[in-house]
Amino acid sequence: MSEVPQAFGRIALIGYGEVGRILAEDLRTQGLAVAAHDLKLQQPAQAAAPQAHAQEHGVQLHAQAAGAVAGADLVISAVTASQAVAVAEAAAPHLQAGAVFIDMNSASPGAKQRAAGVVDAAGGRYVEGAVMTSVPPYRIRVPLLLGGPHAAAVVAPLNALGFAAKLADERLGVASATKMCRSVMIKGLEAMVIESLSTARHYGVEDAVIASLYETFPGIDWEKQAAYFFQRVIEHGRRRAEEVREVAQTVREAGLQPWSASGTAERQAWVADLADAGVFGQRGEAGFARSADWRTEADRLLAAVAQERQR
The missing domain is CATH 1.10.1040.10 (N-(1-d-carboxylethyl)-l-norvaline Dehydrogenase; domain 2)
Structure with a gap:
């Protein structure tokens, strides 16, 4: 399996709500290619707002997770807590080998461990993420704890993008338990x-x-x-x-x-x-x-x- 890249070029966001849009804005200001998927895109009554935002900020939207994650070297999952494992299952088969999958969802340690098993089995690199306070005041610099065996390797590349990430533990579940x-x-x-x-x-x-x-x-x-x-x-x-x-x-x-x-x-x-x-x-x-x-x-x-x- 390839090494974790020192810099991320193409980024996919799964979840294009408040958190996803904030991250998209801050990543796009750096000229990075950003793709995104949200279930709301499949519902015409709710699709207009994310579509307008994506057009304004140059984000490529996809109706399915497969399209968003294809070719991405960094995938960020930021959906509702109950969907954390489902998103990992939907994205995993379409990850390129060695892609980093950061699960920023507020899910239990057990859920994070299940999601990790799915992503790693598909050839991706699962990283547990725990957002430690409200995102809007901090935006991309919101305090972020990372966990899991691949976490240490992605701290520097993430922080180069403007994140405020630090390693919690190489054991899965510690970061989310803290959160x-x-x-x-x-x-x-x-x-x-x-x-x-x-x-x-x-x-x-x-x-x-x-x-x-x-x-x-x-x-x-x-x-x-x-x-x-x-x-x-x-x-x-x-x-x-x-x-x-x-x-x-x-x-x-x-x-x-x-x-x-x-x-x-x-x-x-x-x-x-x-x-x-x-x-x-x-x-x-x-x-x-x-x-x-x-x-x-x-x-x-x-x-x-x-x-x-x-x-």
Whole structure:
């Protein structure tokens, strides 16, 4: 099998949502050839946005994963957590020998190990990737932990492209375990803040609760943090719910019952259902999930709950 290249020339993105588009933009500014595939391209009602973005930034779109990965020496999988193994299975037969496949999905260590088996058996080089915080503020320089036997060899070539990658461990599962355990806390905090402050808003005690939080944790701007949490869950609750279900599976793989993670997944999915129903405004509206005051979104949420009770 060929050595890992010192530089990547042709790059394929599997998943052309928020993360995929950000990576495409930053890679294309360097003049790199970028191809992409997303399941939404097979759905006419959802294909327009990715097609317009790809045309603007010079990304070659493919309706099937096979077309996107053919000839690529670097493939980046950035899809919803539940599709991590399926994407590896779809892409693996079409990888050129020695191609690096970076799985950036928020999947459990067990899922990553299954995906690695598929890719490596097909002659590719599977690298586990764990994105350690939200991508938009950092873009391509988002902190990225790499794992697996091929990981050390790709750190330098990736960082040459602008990534902020570092080796977690040569054992598969360590990087994703780090990510998943962090998500128990971070995604759980998102769900708890939405649940706590929405309930406080209902009882008219939100200012007292916020004041108490400031007193206990003075280093956090709770007003700003709450607005950010509401915004991110309203926009990406579906994806977050899938991730936290993988988090729950990670906890199970450790032999524990994922009581907290399971509840977090349900809360995130519930908010996503409300968003899909238009409770927070239609997607694309200027005000959608962009309120500087979390109270606006909490009021919308509570109004939807009240309406449901009256049915």
